[in-house]
Amino acid sequence: MKDTLRSLIGSALSKISTEKAWPTDLDLGAFVLEEPNKPQFGHLATNAAMVLAKKVGFKPRDLAELIIQTIGPGHELIESMEVAGPGFINFRFSNKFWVKTLEKILKSGLDYGRDLTPKGRVLVEYVSANPTGPLHVGHGRGAALGDALARILSFVGHEVGCEYYVNDAGRQMRILGNSVLVRLNQLKGQEVEIPTDFYRGDYIGHIAGELAPSLGDDFENLSNKEKVEILTDRAIGIILTGIKKDLSDFRVRHDTWFSEKSLYENHLVEKSFDFLEKHGHTYHKDGALWFKSTAFGDDKDRVLVKSDGEMTYFASDIAYHKEKFDRGYDLLIDIWGADHHGYIPRVKAAVSALGRKPDHLGVVLVQMVNLLRDGQAVNMSTRSGQFVTLEEVVSEVGADAARFIFLTRSHESTLDFDLELAKSQSRDNPVFYVQYVCARVNSLLAKAQEAKADPEAAKAPIDLSLLAANEEVEIIKTLSTFSETLTAAAKRLEPHLLTVYLSSLAKLFHQYYGAFRLVDEDHWALTRARLELAKAVKQVTVIGLDLLGVTAPEKM
RNA sequence: GCGCUCGUAGCUCAAUGGAUAGAGCAACAGCCUUCUAAGCUGUGGGCUGCAGGUUCAAGUCCUGCCGGGCGCGCCA
Numbered sequence: 001m002k003d004t005l006r007s008l009i010g011s012a013l014s015k016i017s018t019e020k021a022w023p024t025d026l027d028l029g030a031f032v033l034e035e036p037n038k039p040q041f042g043h044l045a046t047n048a049a050m051v052l053a054k055k056v057g058f059k060p061r062d063l064a065e066l067i068i069q070t071i072g073p074g075h076e077l078i079e080s081m082e083v084a085g086p087g088f089i090n091f092r093f094s095n096k097f098w099v100k101t102l103e104k105i106l107k108s109g110l111d112y113g114r115d116l117t118p119k120g121r122v123l124v125e126y127v128s129a130n131p132t133g134p135l136h137v138g139h140g141r142g143a144a145l146g147d148a149l150a151r152i153l154s155f156v157g158h159e160v161g162c163e164y165y166v167n168d169a170g171r172q173m174r175i176l177g178n179s180v181l182v183r184l185n186q187l188k189g190q191e192v193e194i195p196t197d198f199y200r201g202d203y204i205g206h207i208a209g210e211l212a213p214s215l216g217d218d219f220e221n222l223s224n225k226e227k228v229e230i231l232t233d234r235a236i237g238i239i240l241t242g243i244k245k246d247l248s249d250f251r252v253r254h255d256t257w258f259s260e261k262s263l264y265e266n267h268l269v270e271k272s273f274d275f276l277e278k279h280g281h282t283y284h285k286d287g288a289l290w291f292k293s294t295a296f297g298d299d300k301d302r303v304l305v306k307s308d309g310e311m312t313y314f315a316s317d318i319a320y321h322k323e324k325f326d327r328g329y330d331l332l333i334d335i336w337g338a339d340h341h342g343y344i345p346r347v348k349a350a351v352s353a354l355g356r357k358p359d360h361l362g363v364v365l366v367q368m369v370n371l372l373r374d375g376q377a378v379n380m381s382t383r384s385g386q387f388v389t390l391e392e393v394v395s396e397v398g399a400d401a402a403r404f405i406f407l408t409r410s411h412e413s414t415l416d417f418d419l420e421l422a423k424s425q426s427r428d429n430p431v432f433y434v435q436y437v438c439a440r441v442n443s444l445l446a447k448a449q450e451a452k453a454d455p456e457a458a459k460a461p462i463d464l465s466l467l468a469a470n471e472e473v474e475i476i477k478t479l480s481t482f483s484e485t486l487t488a489a490a491k492r493l494e495p496h497l498l499t500v501y502l503s504s505l506a507k508l509f510h511q512y513y514g515a516f517r518l519v520d521e522d523h524w525a526l527t528r529a530r531l532e533l534a535k536a537v538k539q540v541t542v543i544g545l546d547l548l549g550v551t552a553p554e555k556m
Numbered sequence: 557g558c559g560c561u562c563g564u565a566g567c568u569c570a571a572u573g574g575a576u577a578g579a580g581c582a583a584c585a586g587c588c589u590u591c592u593a594a595g596c597u598g599u600g601g602g603c604u605g606c607a608g609g610u611u612c613a614a615g616u617c618c619u620g621c622c623g624g625g626c627g628c629g630c631c632a
Contacts, residue, residue, distance in 0.1 A: 036575075047574065050612055060612065085575045086612065130632075172632060288630055299559070299628090306630040313632045341560055342627040365561085368625090409569065412561075414625080416568065421581095425594045428581065436594060447591045488572065500570065500579095507579080514587095514596035556594070 002033045002044065002484075004077060005091060009033075009048055012070040022056050035481070039470065042080070042090035043477060050087040060087025098476045099464045105479050105536050110543055113483040119157040120330035124150045127247065127254075127335075128165040131239045132176050133201055135246050138337060140390040141415065142366045143252040144406035144549070146335045148495040149364075151547045156490045161329070164254040165320065168236050169261040170313065175199065177232030181224075183208035184231070207235050246391045250399050251549050263319045269311060272319040272354075273304065281353045291318070296349035296358075318350045321361070331360055333493065338365045338412075364493050366411045372418040397422040400550045404431040407499045407548055430499070431550065434506045434541065439556035440513065441538040447519045448531055458524075466529040471512045475533060478505050482540050486547075495548065502544045509537050 013028045031048035049064035056063070064083040071081065077097040084090050105112050126146025129139050146162070154160040167173075179198040183205045186192055194200055211234050219227065240257075247254070263269050273289070276282045281292050287307035291314075294301050304315040324332050332351075336343070348358040371378040371388055378388060394402055401422040408430055409415050425432050467476070482501070489497040512518075518530045542552040 032572080032574085034572080034574075037571085037578080038575075041575070045575085047613090050574085054612065088575070167632075170632070286630080290630090303630045308630080310630085312630070338561080339626060344560085367562090413569075414562090418568095427595075429594085430580085432594060433580095436592085440592065440595085443592055451591090484572090492572085496570095504570095504579080510595060511597090513591080517591065519591050556592080 005033055005044055005046070008071055008075070009046060009067065012067050013048065016066060016070055020056065026052070026055060035477070036090065041084060041088070042082070042092040044091045044093070045088045047088060049089060053087065063087070064089050095465050095468055098467070098473055101480050102464055102467070102476050102533065102536060105539070106532060109539065112539065113486050113543060114155055115157040115483070117157050121159045121161070121328060122153050122331045122333060123161045123163055123324050123327070123329040124153070124333045125163045125165055125335065127252070128167070129243065130167045130172055131236045131243065132172055132199055133203060133239065135243055135390040137369045137371055137388050137390060137393055137417065140250065140393060140402060141369050141406045142335050142337070143247060143250060143390070144403045145364065145366055145411055145495060147252045148403075148407055148548050149333070149493060151549065152486060152490050152495060152498065155547055156486055158490075161256065162254045163256045163258055166240065166257055166259050168259050169264060169316065173232050173236065174228060176235050177228035179204050180208050180211070180231040180235050181227055184212060187212055207238050210238060211235070246389070246394070250390060250394050250402070258320070260316050260320070263316050263323065268323055269316055269319040272322045275322070276318070276353055279353065291350070291353070293346050293349035296352040298345040298349045302346050314346060317347065321347065321351060322354050325354065325356060325360070331362065333362045333364065335364045335366060338367045341365050362493055364411055367414045370414060370416045372416055374418070374420045378419070393419070400435070401429070401431045403548060404434070404499065404550050407495050410494060410496050430503055434502045434545065435550070435553055436556060437506045437509050437541045438538050438552040439554065441534045442554050444518055444534055445531060448527065451519060451521050460525070462528045462532055463525055464529050464532060466526050467533055469516070471508070471515060472533060475508050475512060475537060478508055479536055479540050482544070498544055498547060502541060505537065505541065
């Protein structure tokens with residue numbers, strides 16, 4: 001829709017520019033085309049005249065008029081052009097244009113909106129929760145976001161990898177092993193206090209119980225340190241298995257599970273230190289190794305190796321990002337909880353120090369989820385070890401509802417997630433409203449099958465030009481902007497744009513359904529055209545839902 | 557204190573710098589002998605926190621206040 005018009009306006013402008021001898025350094029392409037928010041302003045509007053008028057000594061409206069005259073009448077795809085407001089040019093497309101648009105959409109089928117022009121390789125890293133306990137709702141939001149984003153990026157032409165970074169090294173892991181050991185000793189009847197900084201959730205006890213029978217007789221003879229090492233490994237294994245199952249039930253996929261420990265085992269951390277040192281980005285002070293992140297805009301330098309010889313989390317994170325780039329990715333997307341925002345400058349600094357541009361790393365911060373039930377807050381507390389797990393939420397409301405609702409809001413605003421609303425089957429629940437489009441179209445098609453068609457009429461080619469009602473043009477127009485929505489969602493890393501789009505398409509369709517009788521035996525030619533439109537709506541809805549990882553039911 | 561971020565209808569939120577700021581919920585009034593009422597139609601509701609600035613044009617960009625959230629460790 002926009003391409004046609006852009007080239008038309010562009011050539012008109014260059015013609016005028018030559019005639020009026022405008023300065024050659026003028027940017028004639030610096031105008032935008034946009035959909036006006038009011039139907040009386042036509043289908044598409046441009047601000048071209050307003051952008052240029054002052055620079056070339058015109059009144060905006062006069063320039064707009066000149067552009068219209070230069071384009072001239074007689075384009076079969078354009079019905080009308082007019083100057084409006086402060087100098088907008090409003091375009092109205094012809095019936096023929098909309099017919100062609102709809103034909104193109106239908107012809108593309110489930111590939112409609114797909115962009116095959118190759119773009120860069122992207123690695124999306126998401127969830128990456130420490131393997132110290134089950135996933136909770138907050139992780140679910142990150143999971144839904146990362147997974148949908150990956151699907152969208154792939155659909156618009158990127159080569160996408162999905163990765164989970166497993167923090168299986170460091171202090172947290174030792175605490176995990178120790179926490180299990182304490183429970184194990186309790187199981188044997190020993191009176192042991194659980195230290196306050198240990199993990200206290202019930203699942204630790206379950207892990208201890210699960211492991212106890214398989215540890216063997218020799219276990220008792222091992223040193224405490226050896227016991228903790230074994231238990232740590234085993235516990236990580238059990239917890240990761242649980243995490244993988246929760247994600248798989250949530251239909252969230254990762255191609256690779258990258259172990260932090262492997263960075264140390266393969267000496268990648270030292271190698272990244274060497275790289276930084278060689279380029280003069282590190283120094284020693286107070287017995288510690290520092291990264292000069294202030295040289296890249298961070299507000300203080302950061303420690304890589306503590307004076308006690310232990311590595312910081314940041315140290316392995318630098319190695320990890322270097323490793324990801326070394327694997328050949330052009331763009332890294334990290335999805336983090338919003339409480340990590342203070343961490344961004346130092347990682348961006350590291351990316352710069354590694355010789356990349358800061359925008360080769362895109363960080364998406366996901367805000368909190370407030371879990372509600374009938375409008376009342378559900379108590380979530382990690383301290384007591386009692387929190388609402390992703391598994392509980394998914395088994396209660398289903399993966400479809402959970403995924404869709406997680407993606408209804410911009411990731412940068414906190415989300416209220418009402419369990420009862422997510423289960424409700426009504427207009428209030430956006431998932432059902434959108435899914436219902438698919439079911440409703442199917443039922444229309446079934447209805448049309450039953451209806452007795454005039455055999456002569458059924459043989460004739462379908463005449464889409466009968467779709468001339470405002471509601472019908474509005475729907476085709478919305479369908480035609482699908483790929484723009486996807487491009488924006490991919491570029492801005494905001495899958496919720498797609499969710500919003502699907503909701504508004506659903507609204508248009510349900511309104512259309514209410515306003516017209518779509519299957520009408522007395523007007524069969526019109527019915528056939530309308531069913532094509534309905535099919536196109538369903539088709540786009542199916543594609544969109546799939547990109548969000550939500551199923552499109554045939555029947556509801 | 558410093559930094560990041562958000563502030564839009566009673567509530568939850570939309571709005572690539574564009575024209576009269578939009579939806580849903582809640583409230584009120586309607587629509588089922590006819591395609592799924594899991595739906596549709598209509599009515600009310602706003603100094604977009606405040607004040608400046610940039611721009612032909614600001615909810616959007618810049619500056620300063622006010623208010624909420626978060627972060628400021630040789631933690632992860």
